[in-house]
Amino acid sequence: MNIDIRDDAVNQRVDEMVQRVEGIKREDLYYFNQPISELEGGARVRVNGRLMSMYASYSYLGLVGHPRINSAAKNAVDKYGTGTHGVRSLAGTLDLHVELEETIAAFKKVEGVITYSSGYATNLSVVSALVGRHDYVFSDKMNHASIVDGCLMSGANFVRFRHNDMQHLEERLADAPAGSAKLVIADAVFSMDGDIIDLPKVVSLCRKYGAWLMIDEAHSVGVLGATGRGIEEHFGMPDVIDIKMGTLSKTIPSVGGYVAAKKDVITYLRHASRAYIFSAALPPAQAGAANEAFKVILDEPWRIEKLCENTDQFINGLKARGFDTLMTETAIVPVLCGADERAFALTREVQRKDIFVLPVISPAVPEGLARLRATVTAAHEPDEIEKAMDIIHKAGRKLEIVQ
Ligand SMILES: *Cc1c(COP(=O)(O)O)cnc(C)c1O
Numbered sequence: 001m002n003i004d005i006r007d008d009a010v011n012q013r014v015d016e017m018v019q020r021v022e023g024i025k026r027e028d029l030y031y032f033n034q035p036i037s038e039l040e041g042g043a044r045v046r047v048n049g050r051l052m053s054m055y056a057s058y059s060y061l062g063l064v065g066h067p068r069i070n071s072a073a074k075n076a077v078d079k080y081g082t083g084t085h086g087v088r089s090l091a092g093t094l095d096l097h098v099e100l101e102e103t104i105a106a107f108k109k110v111e112g113v114i115t116y117s118s119g120y121a122t123n124l125s126v127v128s129a130l131v132g133r134h135d136y137v138f139s140d141k142m143n144h145a146s147i148v149d150g151c152l153m154s155g156a157n158f159v160r161f162r163h164n165d166m167q168h169l170e171e172r173l174a175d176a177p178a179g180s181a182k183l184v185i186a187d188a189v190f191s192m193d194g195d196i197i198d199l200p201k202v203v204s205l206c207r208k209y210g211a212w213l214m215i216d217e218a219h220s221v222g223v224l225g226a227t228g229r230g231i232e233e234h235f236g237m238p239d240v241i242d243i244k245m246g247t248l249s250k251t252i253p254s255v256g257g258y259v260a261a262k263k264d265v266i267t268y269l270r271h272a273s274r275a276y277i278f279s280a281a282l283p284p285a286q287a288g289a290a291n292e293a294f295k296v297i298l299d300e301p302w303r304i305e306k307l308c309e310n311t312d313q314f315i316n317g318l319k320a321r322g323f324d325t326l327m328t329e330t331a332i333v334p335v336l337c338g339a340d341e342r343a344f345a346l347t348r349e350v351q352r353k354d355i356f357v358l359p360v361i362s363p364a365v366p367e368g369l370a371r372l373r374a375t376v377t378a379a380h381e382p383d384e385i386e387k388a389m390d391i392i393h394k395a396g397r398k399l400e401i402v403q
Pocket residue numbers: 118119120121123144146187191216218219247248249255256257
């Protein structure tokens with residue numbers, strides 16, 4: 001059947017999206033899905049034949065392409081091949097998976113770790129395995145989409161609290177029936193604004209109301225804490241988070257997700273979380289790469305120091321040039337533009353000067369808060385950062401985003 005003759009809601013949705021995308025492309029404002037053909041160190045990439053400075057990377061410690069990590073991946077392929085024999089519970093577990101989980105457990109200083117084949121699948125599956133009908137899940141309004149989807153899929157009462165607003169969280173917790181199971185979930189570092197959850201306060205509220213605490217460390221591992229161990233190290237509060245979730249796709253240059261927790265919780269998740277039971281194991285190359293990356297972070301502490309210095313330079317430099325960077329304290333630096341079109345226009349101006357940076361628009365962020373979402377890494381050098389900021393500044397003045 002010709003799909004064009006099905007004049008229904010599905011077709012309408014498809015048409016609307018295609019028209020929106022084509023409209024943006026016609027104005028030369030479409031910057032998504034650009035293929036990178038070459039990495040030149042961690043801070044430069046070749047895109048459409050042009051060498052560009054990279055300010056949109058999640059590889060915060062500059063570990064993509066690290067020789068030790070690459071060779072761990074190659075060795076894993078030589079030893080185990082490219083796939084597994086299925087799901088972890090049946091024939092898919094390799095000794096390499098066990099080793100990876102032990103490496104992460106040592107890094108996060110916990111009893112046990114379970115890994116999944118993506119961070120998205122981890123949140124979806126873990127939240128919906130932990131809570132269900134009659135339970136309550138409390139989620140920060142700026143939490144990542146994978147958390148929101150996990151909450152919705154769980155069927156639990158889904159309660160959202162205002163972003164990092166602890167008074168509001170307390171009111172919401174107080175409203176839930178006494179005796180009901182409660183789970184509070186937040187990102188450690190918020191992926192759009194770069195700010196950090198008020199962990200001390202969340203922990204005290206969870207204790208007061210008997211709630212479980214789950215924190216998504218996608219952007220905090222390798223970024224927060226003197227040795228990059230994440231948010232508990234940053235606040236000097238060891239083992240206060242029940243469910244420490246993380247990804248293997250950002251600072252860790254691989255793919256996958258994990259939960260670090262008490263041994264009994266891990267046993268439960270191995271037998272109750274559907275993404276573990278019904279989806280294939282991590283491929284050997286990715287498990288090997290991730291395993292080595294945690295070791296590299298501990299062996300090369302200069303990367304964390306350099307990331308901190310670069311982050312300070314980038315945030316302070318953009319502020320000094322008049323930009324609003326919200327409350328960020330981390331390598332994720334929002335450069336506010338206002339309306340969506342202004343974020344697109346600023347992206348176009350700076351990309352033409354070979355700065356690879358991307359816009360974030362509504363509905364991913366609130367209307368009127370469209371921005372460049374710039375990231376800085378340990379792979380950048382101070383003079384490059386200065387140059388990039390000058391380019392952003394010049395474009396921002398031209399567009400009257402700053403004076
Ligand atoms: C990227 C991200 C995820 C999803 O991880 P993937 O490994 O890319 O699937 C989950 N949570 C947060 C906060 C993220 O930024």
